[in-house]
Amino acid sequence: VTHQKPEMVKTLNVYLRQEVPDATYTAILVSQRGPSEWHRDVNNAEGSINWVVPLGDFQGGEIRVLPEGLRTDEADVDEHMGILYPPANHPVSFNPKRRHKVLPHTGNRLVLVAYTPRGWTRLPESTIKELRELGFPVPPLPKGSEPVVRAVSVAYVGDDSSEGDGGLGCTTVDDQQYAMDEKLVEMLQADLYFLSRVFSWECQLASETLREAGPSNCPSMCYINMLDSQIQELQEELLWIDSGTKLDGTVSGHDDERLAKAMIRTLAVKESEKGPQEESEPEVFLQARTIDPQQAAGELEKWVPPLLDEYTGLRFQYEAIYPIDVNQLCEEDVQSGAIEILPAKVVFTRKPPVGKRRARIVACGNFQQKTWSDQVAVARREVYASGLDTIALRIQLRQASLCGWTAAILDIRKAFLYAPLHERKGKGKRIILMPPKILVKAKIIPPSERWVIQRALYGLDLSPAAWSRHRDKCLSQLKWAFEGLEYRLTQSDSEPSLWKIQDSSNALKGLIGVYVDDMLLRACRGLLESVAGAIQTLWETSDIKFAEDGLHFLGVDIRLHNGRYYLTQVSYVTELLNRHPEIEGTASTPYPAEKDQETQEENIQMESVRLVQGLIGELTWLATKTRLDIAWAVNRASQLSSKRPSRAIAVCQNIVRYLRGKPGLGLVYGPKPAQGVKVEMTEGTLEVATDASFAPLGEKSQTGVVLKWAGAVIGWVSSKQTFVCLSSAEAELYAAMEGMVMTDSVSDLVRELVGQVAPALYSDNVACTCLIALPAGSWRTRHLRLRARRLHERIENEELQCFHLSGEVMTADLLTKSLSSQRMQKLLDLAGVVQLSHVLRCAVVVLSISRAQAQPSEDEEDEASWGQGDLEIFRGHLRTEN
Numbered sequence: 001v002t003h004q005k006p007e008m009v010k011t012l013n014v015y016l017r018q019e020v021p022d023a024t025y026t027a028i029l030v031s032q033r034g035p036s037e038w039h040r041d042v043n044n045a046e047g048s049i050n051w052v053v054p055l056g057d058f059q060g061g062e063i064r065v066l067p068e069g070l071r072t073d074e075a076d077v078d079e080h081m082g083i084l085y086p087p088a089n090h091p092v093s094f095n096p097k098r099r100h101k102v103l104p105h106t107g108n109r110l111v112l113v114a115y116t117p118r119g120w121t122r123l124p125e126s127t128i129k130e131l132r133e134l135g136f137p138v139p140p141l142p143k144g145s146e147p148v149v150r151a152v153s154v155a156y157v158g159d160d161s162s163e164g165d166g167g168l169g170c171t172t173v174d175d176q177q178y179a180m181d182e183k184l185v186e187m188l189q190a191d192l193y194f195l196s197r198v199f200s201w202e203c204q205l206a207s208e209t210l211r212e213a214g215p216s217n218c219p220s221m222c223y224i225n226m227l228d229s230q231i232q233e234l235q236e237e238l239l240w241i242d243s244g245t246k247l248d249g250t251v252s253g254h255d256d257e258r259l260a261k262a263m264i265r266t267l268a269v270k271e272s273e274k275g276p277q278e279e280s281e282p283e284v285f286l287q288a289r290t291i292d293p294q295q296a297a298g299e300l301e302k303w304v305p306p307l308l309d310e311y312t313g314l315r316f317q318y319e320a321i322y323p324i325d326v327n328q329l330c331e332e333d334v335q336s337g338a339i340e341i342l343p344a345k346v347v348f349t350r351k352p353p354v355g356k357r358r359a360r361i362v363a364c365g366n367f368q369q370k371t372w373s374d375q376v377a378v379a380r381r382e383v384y385a386s387g388l389d390t391i392a393l394r395i396q397l398r399q400a401s402l403c404g405w406t407a408a409i410l411d412i413r414k415a416f417l418y419a420p421l422h423e424r425k426g427k428g429k430r431i432i433l434m435p436p437k438i439l440v441k442a443k444i445i446p447p448s449e450r451w452v453i454q455r456a457l458y459g460l461d462l463s464p465a466a467w468s469r470h471r472d473k474c475l476s477q478l479k480w481a482f483e484g485l486e487y488r489l490t491q492s493d494s495e496p497s498l499w500k501i502q503d504s505s506n507a508l509k510g511l512i513g514v515y516v517d518d519m520l521l522r523a524c525r526g527l528l529e530s531v532a533g534a535i536q537t538l539w540e541t542s543d544i545k546f547a548e549d550g551l552h553f554l555g556v557d558i559r560l561h562n563g564r565y566y567l568t569q570v571s572y573v574t575e576l577l578n579r580h581p582e583i584e585g586t587a588s589t590p591y592p593a594e595k596d597q598e599t600q601e602e603n604i605q606m607e608s609v610r611l612v613q614g615l616i617g618e619l620t621w622l623a624t625k626t627r628l629d630i631a632w633a634v635n636r637a638s639q640l641s642s643k644r645p646s647r648a649i650a651v652c653q654n655i656v657r658y659l660r661g662k663p664g665l666g667l668v669y670g671p672k673p674a675q676g677v678k679v680e681m682t683e684g685t686l687e688v689a690t691d692a693s694f695a696p697l698g699e700k701s702q703t704g705v706v707l708k709w710a711g712a713v714i715g716w717v718s719s720k721q722t723f724v725c726l727s728s729a730e731a732e733l734y735a736a737m738e739g740m741v742m743t744d745s746v747s748d749l750v751r752e753l754v755g756q757v758a759p760a761l762y763s764d765n766v767a768c769t770c771l772i773a774l775p776a777g778s779w780r781t782r783h784l785r786l787r788a789r790r791l792h793e794r795i796e797n798e799e800l801q802c803f804h805l806s807g808e809v810m811t812a813d814l815l816t817k818s819l820s821s822q823r824m825q826k827l828l829d830l831a832g833v834v835q836l837s838h839v840l841r842c843a844v845v846v847l848s849i850s851r852a853q854a855q856p857s858e859d860e861e862d863e864a865s866w867g868q869g870d871l872e873i874f875r876g877h878l879r880t881e882n
Helices: 004-017 126-132 182-213 222-241 253-273 276-280 294-296 300-317 331-336 376-383 390-401 436-440 463-476 525-536 570-579 605-625 627-640 645-661 728-753 768-775 779-787 789-796 811-815 821-831 837-853 868-881
Strands: 027-031 052-056 058-060 061-063 084-086 092-094 100-102 103-108 111-115 289-291 319-324 338-352 358-363 404-413 429-436 447-454 479-482 485-491 499-504 508-515 517-523 551-553 556-561 564-568 665-669 686-691 700-711 712-720 758-763 801-804 833-836
Touching: 004 027, 004 052, 004 517, 061 447, 084 092, 092 289, 100 447, 126 289, 126 868, 222 276, 289 294, 294 300, 294 436, 300 338, 300 358, 319 686, 338 551, 390 404, 390 508, 390 517, 390 556, 390 665, 390 712, 390 728, 404 551, 404 556, 404 868, 436 485, 463 485, 463 508, 485 525, 485 700, 517 525, 551 728, 556 570, 570 605, 570 811, 605 627, 605 645, 627 700, 627 811, 627 821, 665 712, 686 728, 686 811, 700 728, 700 811, 712 728, 712 811, 728 758, 728 768, 728 779, 758 768, 768 779, 768 789, 768 801, 768 811, 779 789, 789 801, 811 821
Parallel strands: 338 429, 686 758, 758 801
Antiparallel strands: 027 111, 052 092, 052 111, 058 103, 061 084, 061 100, 289 338, 319 447, 338 358, 404 517, 429 447, 479 485, 485 499, 499 508, 508 517, 551 556, 556 564, 564 665, 665 833, 686 700, 700 712
């Protein structure tokens, strides 16, 4: 838990230091256990003190401590002897080496126990330093003690664990307490799963031979018997570990042998985890990271379990591949093109927040043969799969805020593998994969193994479309009941990646946005849980996560707080800043203060071009998702990247400094439509503000567009115009046309959701508004009036309103030029972009506590449970801060 929830540990230490400022300790236990028998905490350090701090509301539960030297097996021991320590109202401390017990109680006896395990002086110096950084008041090291690199231990956790001995309710064996590493159990379970599947597979292959020739003449029986004995041995070992056997100074021969095996395997795990790469990696992962294959090969032992899990899943669980020997391939089929042989690779990733390792085997689809013919359109339809874009995501969240819906996400695990792989029309080829060599190196498969693909494996060009067709077919047929009504899903006409949740009367009750295998659901909470349950009948998914606890979807951090949706990218900004520690300091505006000079000749270096392209790519992910405040600066850097890369690098570095000062800026969607600028605001009001910077530095003009729905920003554009304009009115008209196109792109979807649309166009140029509104004028502007004809038709048909807006409140000005910090802040306030650092800081604390309280999933490490009383204490603290 210390490495998984460092912020939670820091918070607990702050609380403990306030309650017991003189305490020293190196471990914290959150305890909710009941009464215990007489015992001593044999695992605690000599001379240490246990501190017990109450959190829950309870009565009784005192700790009775016997005098020094008095044993509980003596006949004259009285139940009322000893000192009574009542922890219900205030913190207490006692000597854990004296015999003590916890008395019965009523209520929720939730306490924090601060203690010092023995052997802490042998911890590495780096670990002791890490403890101090987390807020632990580490005792001073005794003279003569020397930290060691590591220690191997085995332990067994029981329900009768006492408070303060680290949750280890066991006695010592030769003064050495062993703590069973969870990775040992994980390895044993992975071995057992793999061998069981291989055993089943071999039995299936040998069944026909057994029926015909009998066991004595079946060559596979020797191998099958060996697998059976290995499986039995693993099952016995896991059963021995899970039984909670307590060690008592004498160990039987059978247990001694098991203990020796466990120690050897644990030593192997510890040795495989040791290395400079592991020490250099940060403990907390804010974003998923892709690991270089060479790095993974260098630490192969750590990647064997995820590789094994991926292989067994593909072969046995999903039956996506069928293994054959290379000698079974017919050379004639290869030469004639009846089969196509492709290489495969492994994508290694580490997932947030603790860096859990994942391995995914993919086909190298870029090696597939491409055929260009007159039927290119048909070929594209075979491989095309749509996905939810960011503007559609904002529209759906805006709709959820207006309807008072909550949001949740589901992730379909191994989604592509559910879809059958259809052969390409007119080709009829079978695809054979050459497995990644790292599987052979890990001794998971033999070198001669090849795979016949049977399902939509990741990496093939046909797989996304195959999954998309399979997914849409299943969703269109899905029906379920909720509160006495039948519900179904209907695909949107204007956005294929959007599904409407409708009841039997066709009333809109919710929405589902789909991006490949990720789903964002929006409806009332009860309906969300019911639709999630219906989807889980089709595929295996992750647990449902709600917006109140914080979500991450399409690169956006989403949180629902007090009826408002907050859209930020705080986790990505933090990761970006950690990725560029060389860029120091902060900036008040995204664009550097010094002005651009006219384009100068520069000795362009390809290294500089590649560097700025990488920076622009990282920043574009922000500028197109939630950070319209940096959109113009990023676009300007893109314009300079090939002509003046050194200047573009300076611009990008300044944007990073600006992000360090304002990492939490984001969009806010409230429960009601905001006040309109020139029109009456309704749920169907679309407002588009357009602006243009006319020929800056003698170059082409810059366009800026901000689109709002019901007063909330849902889209923006900052781009250089494609041709030279002869006047500011022409440049503004060009921007107005861009605004009309953006409005048209979303109006059908908004109309489908709310039933009506009322667009309004704003421009701060009087000449431009006259060109749009008036059909006649001077011959010098005739070409501009022809260009504005489409806008004029909209106005005549009452499909659009056009207004002049003062430049003081023109939000599109953010996207056309560099502004002062005061001016930028005013326009950001008008656009509904706010700084969310305080709200998100509170959310992180509550989220970490909530996750610690939740039950771990099957692939998560076991964590200490938290009580409701403790959670309410921290929530109350947050409410006080707010």
